[in-house]
Amino acid sequence: MNTYLLSILIFSPLLGVLVLLFTPSHDEKSIKWIGILGTLLPLGTALVTLSAFQMSGEGLQLAEKFQWVSYEVFQSKGDVSYPIFYEVGVNGLSMVLILLTSVVSVLAAIASFSIKKDWKSYFILFFLLEIGMLGVFAAQNLFLFFIFFEITLIPMFFLIGRWGYLEKEKAAYSFLIYNGVGSAILLIAFVTMFMKTGTMNFEQLAYTFSLPQSELNQLNITKNFKMGMLIALLVAFAVKLPVAPLHSWMVRVHVQAPPPIVMIHSGILLKIGAYGLIVFGAGLFPDQFKSLAFVIGLFGVINLLYGAFLAITQRDVKRVLAYSSVSHMGIVLIGLASVNEAGMTGAVFQVVSHGLISALLFFLVGVLYERAGSSNLKDFGGVAKKMPIFAGVMLAGGLASLGLPGMSGFISEFMAFLGLFEKMPVLAAIGTLGLILTAVYVLRAVLAITFGAEKELPNARDLSSTERIPAFILLAAILFIGIYPAWLSDMLRPTLDVILLGLGG
Template sequence: MTFSYFLTFLVFSPLLGIIVLAFMPRTNEKAIKLVGFLATLPALILSLAAYNMYHTGTDLAEFTERVRWITFGDFGSVDENLFTVFYELGIDGFALVMLVLTAVISTLAALASFHIKKEWKGYYMLFLLLVIGMLGVFTAQNLILFFIFFEVTLIPMFFLIGKWGFFEKEKAAYSFLIYNGLGSAILLIVIVLLFARTGTTNIDALRFLMNTPDAPLVTPISDSLKMGLLIALLVAFGIKLPIFPLHSWMLRVHVEAPPSIVMLHSGILLKIGAFGIIRFGMGIFPEQFTDLAFVLAALGVVNLLYGAFLAFIQDDFKMVLAYSSISHMGIVLIGLGALNEAGIQGAIFQVVSHGLISALMFFLVGVMYERTHTSHLSNLGGLAKGMPIAAGFLLAGAMASLGLPGMSGFVSEFMAFLGLFREWPILAAVGTLGIIMTAVYLLRAVLAITFGRADREFDGLTDIRTFEWAPVLVLMGLIVLIGVYPAVLSQPLQATIETIMLGIGG
């Protein structure tokens, strides 16, 4: 049994919503929000179905689809596939996990977007376009297609930040555009160079060609050029992740973008950076990656500590979370730099776990902002009295984030550090400082919000209500599920990790 067009339909299903929205009157707020939400459901259902099929024994390779698309040059007489870009989608265990994560968070973010106050039509159309881009990134089987989906996320984000964001929204939008534009530009050079020299952009084919001596290339690629390509890849995805010192844009986005968009941004878009490093950096250039592992691990520790210390002194809770994201992405790098099975597994776990946690946290930020119109620690305080349930979830989210056993954050941090201690104990020992700092800054911030003293009183706060229950419950449920039963993740990831380990010869 094969599933032709299953993935195509999954990825492009939000397009239906965009088309319906295009014909709706601009002012019909309720209907627009409903359509926007419903349009995210097919992707969710299909991705869960795919997950279910995988568990009942379907081979993921059966989802692969492949159609001829663009042919450059006229090499039909030599090899008809030379310089041909295929439209090819497919998934492996890692991609499947990311797909489910994307679909879940997108649906929840669509719910969170009910808080949006103006121009719902344009908002939801761009929102759905963004979802298409994110789903596509994880299913693309060649670099050009990956790049196209990658750029598709860029444009809607620019508008969503610039139009629906907070006070300095346009500046944040430009900052986002320029940094990510540069990142994409570097990525594009790498992709085009690989394409021009090998005549293909298929990821599996490239993995083979780059790691087979005397492979038939159009023009040879020297070892130093490979190293250059890997470094370029790391910079390109490092901007996205972000790796210190390429992070300043993402602080602005976290603070200025509407919270529902930050759920997607922090929950998924940043993870594309990690996905790219694992898929392309490790996958295509394993040999060179091994040489850079220590640098990466060290950068990871820097990220972890830098983020943690700066998060400690922030007054804006959104800023705390932004630095916390930097800090937590450090753990991804640490895991990858360790370059052993535990480390890589920890890194991927962290990708998923942080996606869920940050989505939850930013949803709660949105909920609080909706009621109090502030996110500053000095203004907030005593929310446990006015909105006890929201405050409770906030605390629980913080616990997951700082790695309380039984929640997803613990599993990932534990494994990443396990991996690093095995390779570079001293570096890992320094890194553990960051874990302590995480507890300190998160508790400081969250306690200030829930129990702290406010400089003004909020009257008549309403707690979590109606549609707001779904995101908090689902996200918290998943966080706990991964915490107590990590096999839901580790099982699909196993094959991917084995392939990677095979590549780096571990």
């Protein structure tokens, strides 16, 4: 059983697709239930995987490997074959992200009760998207990573373009093109590395690139080549993260896509960017990564401040949250730039924490939009009176977002800045301004909605029982990580240790 556990996990959403294909497309209720059950299956499998996963185990676990594609190349030095394998496996980092994915997917499926049309094709695409996300984190070679990476793009394009709001098609296109640029750069970099080293496996690549320069010369790998590859990877994942000034597509997606899809997008898909930066950037080219640390940190601080500034000026709460995501991804960069244990841990914590917080907040905004048909701040006020639970959860989510101690956001920001202060105190000092700005825009938005003069709200129902499930689960997870971070950091430590070892500190 354990031999194929990961593959079963990755492809388990396919079962939902199969069942849906034989469900009549007008049967709204069954389809929505299949949608939820279909995401519970990967969650269950993910939990089984977690129980089979050894917390303190180093290196790759539950690995699978099969020969997949083989080109035979005849060269003057003799036949060289370039086999491409299907290889998956998990380490602490990917285990955490797989868990996050399967949890957020279930909650997004529950939130999809608000979807108004074409439920059948909606959930089929939703399942395909989940396969892509699970696969990205489990893939252990470049080829497979790229394929799963692209698999997430296509369902997203459809989900935004068909079920989104007014300017959905434009948003779908800008999503496609920006991410297309990212993956184009990624593919060139991947194939180049493959052809130079003859392998696509992460560990083997990391080993090859860590060889002394004298041996690398035989493979024609120079220092400049490594630097070029790193920059290509950084740019590719910067589009995904996104790093300013490449963020406009992401704001558009967050405003136009349907709420459950935004939950997935900001909760998980953006994290692929961070994951890529850690695994490929810091993992494959540690020396070069270190020499670019200042630039990365600088971009991190710019992201943090720029996102926060823009978030303050927005009138639409969706845009506030979208820019808040830009700002929070800056903290990931800040953590990475510090290249030490605290910073790295902070970055990964921020990935998980922001995944939960933004999923929660976007879910709440979706609820609000469904009630009022608007997400403009000036249309709301005094919601707390009629929707007390909603207001309470929203306030809690906002506080988590601004980094209140006791919640997950605090740990990640604290660690990331702790790391950066050690290495680049000036930059870190400037960055802390961002934390103040964060408090300003979060409180401005949350308070404007929940408190103040009460405004007319046509359908002011409080959270229904189905809506409470995602809200409470996400909030509980945020609190759990905030109060007991050791659970997460224990799981991450072996993986981060390996990366830090490569970084030499």
